Amino acid sequence: MIRKSASFIAPLVFALTAHAGEIAVEQRPFTIEKSFIATTLPLSDCTLLQLEPKSWPEFEITEITKHGKRVTKGEVLVRFDAEDIxxxxxxxxxxxxxxxxxxxxxxxxxxxxxxxxxxxxxxxxxxxxxxxxxxxxxxxxxxxxxxxxxxxxxxxxxxxxxxxxxxxxxxxxxxxxxxxxxxxxxxxxxxxxxxxxxxxxxxxxxxxxxxxxxxxxxxxxxxxxxxxxxxxxxxxxxxxxxxxxxxxxxxxxxxxxxxxxxxxxxxxxxxxxDRSLFDFKAPADGLFYHGPIENGRWSPGDSSKSLAIHGKPAPNRPFATFIPATSKSAFVAFLDEATARALKPALSGIATFDGMEDIQIPVTLTTVSNIPNPDGTYRADLAATWPKDFHPASGTTAKVRIISYSNLSAISLPTMALSYGPDGWTVDVKLADGKSQARSVKCGRVSKDDTEILSGLEVGQMVLTP
Structure with missing residues (x-):
């Protein structure tokens, strides 16, 4: 076994530590990627099935089409027991x-x-x-x-x-x-x-x-x-x-x-x-979904529990959705506040489905709401360019990646290298004599653990990190 003396190991450890705590200032691409989950939903023309009776209090299901089934025009979607009425x-x-x-x-x-x-x-x-x-x-x-x-x-x-x-x-x-x-x-x-x-x-x-x-x-x-x-x-x-x-x-x-x-x-x-509400039929060829698709969400929730024989859907609330075969699909996402602020319409990116990562679907952000929903999220709508013969089911989710910011010749540092004090943001710059000096810098955008530096540093300088 070869043994090293302590006098040999100590300089080696010091050299490795000094190298890990110094970063050379250089220009390199700086990008901010935002990723989030989006849901595939039909663009429009969906028909919500909802009981809006004027007097009859109760509707009991005697016949209902299975969830997700393709139906033809005129086919019964839901039928209720009409004997009493x-x-x-x-x-x-x-x-x-x-x-x-x-x-x-x-x-x-x-x-x-x-x-x-x-x-x-x-x-x-x-x-x-x-x-x-x-x-x-x-x-x-x-x-x-x-x-x-x-x-x-x-x-x-x-x-x-x-x-x-x-x-x-x-x-x-x-x-x-x-x-x-x-x-x-x-x-x-x-x-x-x-x-x-x-x-x-x-x-x-x-x-x-x-x-x-x-x-x-x-x-x-x-x-x-x-x-x-x-x-x-x-x-x-x-x-x-x-x-x-x-x-x-x-x-x-x-x-x-x-x-x-x-x-x-x-x-x-x-x-x-009210008697006319006892039979819901497909207005065209399409798909039948249990649960409502509205306001950018498919919400089967509690309503789907009543969608069975002898079930009794609550009146004045959508309980199912008919999706025409001609309806186009797009993505809808509900973003956290930080992600919503970083995005703006016309940004493009890709969407991938788990298990089908080899298929990358080009997407374009069409709208981003600047008003939060009651749950604190912000709605975003994305148009998709679907591959030929690729038809994802409504309600399926995909991961969307969008580059919200890009600077190909930016100076960036690990965020941990910055300190904030009375004079604002500063970094420790290594001088020629080996000593360090605090330098004020102006920060730009943040991407994960890196921060863009807009001014205060020059290419070639060495910045010390903790």
Whole structure:
């Protein structure tokens, strides 16, 4: 084994250390490369599948095309269970027919009420007037006349009885003067006695009738006529108050039915609109993707979980995308702030796919947003020149490399060789006597671990590094 002495090794280590800590200032190409991941997406003309119902709350999938499948024009992409909505539409149409009939009936009833109400009021007014007249006439005239008639009839019966009794007395007296009463005379006396008995009975009956008439019938009739006058007046007053209200209620009912009909028509229109959403068909030949492609992103996310039989996509949110076969593809990237600042439109570069690095796709930066997205990224769009018969699937990612800055004759140093102090940026320059001196420099762009020096150094100088 060959061993070196310590005196030999120490100068060697010092020489290597001195060489590693010195950099000769020279001009050389200085470039800044920005690399980032971009996603292949269709340029335009994509159709987002989205449920925008006006009233129907739930859509359950019964048929759905597989993700990524090529479809032809008119092919069903998604179909939902329409049984319940078709029943609802049928029920609504029947309800509409019923509403039309109800409105016609309500209009007829209102018209009839408006026509008959005046006649009914006139009849009630006449009845009230007649009831009042009857009661007034009875109170002022007929009751007294009826009382007098009853008394007069009673007196007449009394007079008849008195006459019959007087006649019997005279006959008895006359026949008593004869010694012999003939059979004819006996018959006449018997007949007269019967007449007296009849008159007595008639008087008793007339007395009863007179008493009842004066004490019961006439007072009762007086009460009945008074009540009739009162009730007729109440009925008239009630009808005069209720009739206008009844007409207004009929009008309100009719208006309610019309409003209900209008709303039912709107509901039917909404349901028919929603029914059209139960079948999504391909508008042309193309590809079907689960999940929306919008705003530069393909976002299957949670929406793709519902894209299965019996699944229920959320309304008013895109859940799938149709990509026409004629759609061209490009790249979209979302950059961090530093990368976005370093890039500007018209810069060109290349894109490569993992596993296909031998295929380099020329790309050109078309737009770079200067407004950050809510997540802090900046959108960048890139046009691509695709090789013949090369058609990457939408949603695949590639690595993009773009030279954002290039200076073919620049002076650059490792960033670690620079120090920042009160006088700005400085570097340690090695002097001829072996000593070092701090020199102020003006820095330019930074590329990874190197910094461009714009002024303060000359070619050939030696810069010390830590």
């Amino acid at each position: 078709e029943k609802k539409i049928a029920d609504t149409r029947r309800a509409l027919d019923t509403s039309v009939l109800s409105i016609a009936q309500a209009e007829l009833l209102l018209k009839n009420l408006q026509e008959t109400a005046p006649h009914k009021l006139d009849s009630l007014r006449r009845a009230a007037t007649i009831a009042k007249e009857e009661n007034t006439y009875f109170t002022q005239t007929r009751r007294k006349a009826a009382s007098e008639a009853a008394m007069q009839a009673l007196e007449k019966k009394k007079q008849i009885l008195s006459n019959q009794q007087e006649e019997l007395r005279q006959l008895t007296k006359m026949y008593a003067a004869d010694d012999i009463t003939e059979e004819t005379e006996e018959i006449i006396l018997t007949r007269q006695k019967d007449a007296v008995a009849t008159a007595e009975f008639a008087l008793r009956m007339e007395t009863l009738d007179c008493t009842r008439s004066l004490e019961v019938t006439l007072p009762r009739e007086s009460i009945a006529l008074s009540n009739n006058e009162r009730d007729a007046a109440i009925t008239l007053r009630k009808e005069e108050e209720e009739t206008p209200r009844a007409i207004d209620l009929k009008k309100a009912d009719l208006e309610t039915l019309k409003i209900s009909l209008t709303r039912s028509k709107e509901m039917l229109a909404d349901l028919e609109h």
